[in-house]
Amino acid sequence: MYKRKIVPNLNCGLDLVGEVLYGKWKMRLLWFIDQGHKRPSELQRKIPDASRRVLNLQLKELQDHELVSKVIYPVVPPKVEYSLTAFGKSLIPIIAAIGEWGDNNADRLKELIIKGLSEDGE
Amino acid sequence: MYKRKIVPNLNCGLDLVGEVLYGKWKMRLLWFIDQGHKRPSELQRKIPDASRRVLNLQLKELQDHELVSKVIYPVVPPKVEYSLTAFGKSLIPIIAAIGEWGDNNADRLKELIIKGLSEDGE
DNA sequence: CAGCATCCTGGGCGATACTG
């Protein structure tokens, strides 16, 4: 859990979701876990841009927020598996909708984002 | 537009949406504009926790990403109105779904979030 | 009323290295 000093404002549903989903890789984690990629190394491979440290941190937060559960198998070598809780599963349709919207508008979005990036260059 | 140095990875729809919606108040801005609160001062009043500066910054990004459009009326005192573009409107159902999920699970979420906050304290 | 400039800081996140 990140050491947040200030208490966030939780005025509406948007705020609440923002809190739980706040983290660069959380939606992706939920998504991939739902897809059946449950082991840390597997998730790491799916999200190579993220560091293991942050992946673990965010996984921990997702656990604390009861969106995922973690099972540790007492074997050698160590084996760990994450799963979505029912609560977490209930978020999947929304994440799917977001991803779908993004995919449907991928070309336009890419263009706009790139344009935005170069704007400050000149 | 924030002066981002590093080029973001845009691997999937989730990334793309993440880019356009990245900003503490963007979803709320889109939401309130859709609700008919179009003027800066009005939005400010709706989102008192945000500073005017950041509101303007994010509004500008939303414009650059063609989610909202801005109309400046040449009158005194100055009058400005924001509206959603068709593109922006197409995001509303998703934002609504997110807010709804948050509202539906408000009690549980609040509890979990608060618990998470106090955890590092001890 | 609307918008910009300046200064400042918190904390998210990456890199690396070490333990079991």
Add this chain to the structure above:
DNA sequence: CAGTATCGCCCAGGATGCTG
């Protein structure tokens, strides 16, 4: 294979004050 500790960067966003 899984997880933690340390270090440091960087930039989003808050506060304040000035312009038209």
